[in-house]
Amino acid sequence: MSFGHGGPFGPGGPDSSTPDWEALADESESRDKRRRWLFIGGGALATVAVAGIVATAVITSNKDNGNNLPHAQQLPDEPDAPKPSFSEVSVPPPPNPRDYITDPKKDTAALTPDTLFPEKSMVIDKRSYPRMTTAATDDCTAGTHGALGSVLKHNGCKKLLRATYSKDGVAVTVGVAVFDSKDAAFKVKDANKPSLAPLAGGGVGAFCEGTACTMYTNATGRYAYFTIAGNLDGSAVTKASTKALQIGRDGGRYAYNRIWQRGTDQAAKAARAQS
Known part of the structure; x- marks a missing residue:
């Protein structure tokens, strides 16, 4: 309403x-x-x-x-919030094996035929050659033929170590010369006078005397290394001499591996000391 x-x-x-x-x-x-x-x-x-x-x-x-x-x-001022602090820890890089085979101040491990050529056989890939004999001399000219001796002496060679390996009618002598510097070792390499004297003994007779053999020279760090390989029957090494050529190449690889292993072992020891 x-x-x-x-x-x-x-x-x-x-x-x-x-x-x-x-x-x-x-x-x-x-x-x-x-x-x-x-x-x-x-x-x-x-x-x-x-x-x-x-x-x-x-x-x-x-x-x-x-x-x-x-x-x-x-009221007192509010204190600043605590800030996290971080300690700066510098982790040194792992030691480089090359430093130990280049610097005589670091390369202080014992250097003898037993330490440089410790294995009873030279093994490269699947190929194995028994070690027959070893030798070392401070007179580097004593283990050479021809011009190599004077080149080693002129560049300050400190020691020459040799080892002979043999199998299936062929043999190789591996030689490693030690210097005070990398420059000296590479001067020997560049001179290219690889007339290392073959080392007989341990069941291996004289070889590479008055006949053609295969020779090799190179350097790494403060070391120059050489090989001389040939047939034990006194025959000349030719392009068809596959066994002699192979053991010569394997000897060069083995020399390099052994020098590098020396550096690796000393670097590993230094790394353990740092940890």
Whole structure:
């Protein structure tokens, strides 16, 4: 039922003085809204005012360092958070075997036929040749023929070590000459005078005397190394002499391997000492 203007009895009826409740309610609601907004607005102003007071107090406290505020306390600065520290540990690189076969100050291991040629057989790939005899001399010219001796002496050869290996009618003598520097060893290599004297003994007779043989020379670190290989029956080595040519090549590889192993062993020992 509506109580608006012209209520149920029509305009000018006996209830025409009845208040317009909806209008009154609207007006009351409007007043309530105004009061609420004023209250909220006043609260906001109050909040702003309080914030301003607090800000002023804080600023004043900072300026006066608490001297004008009897109840204010100066708080200590917050310490910086601890920072992690890292110790710088420098791990040295592993020793290089080449350094030990190049520098006489590092290359201090015993150097004898037993240490340089310790195996009973020379093994290269699947080929094996028994060791027959060994020798060493401080007079490097004593284990050479021809021009090689003078080249070794001129470049300061300290020692010449030899070993002979033999199998199936052929033999090879491997020679290793020691110097004080890499430069000296490579000068001997570049001279290319590979006339190493073959070493007989241990069941191997003289070979490569007055007949063609295969010879080889090279250098690594402070070592120059040589081979001389031939047929035990005294025949000349030719391109068809596959066994003699093979044992000569294998002798060169074996000499290099043994020198390098010497450096490797000393480097490994130094690495263990560092750990």
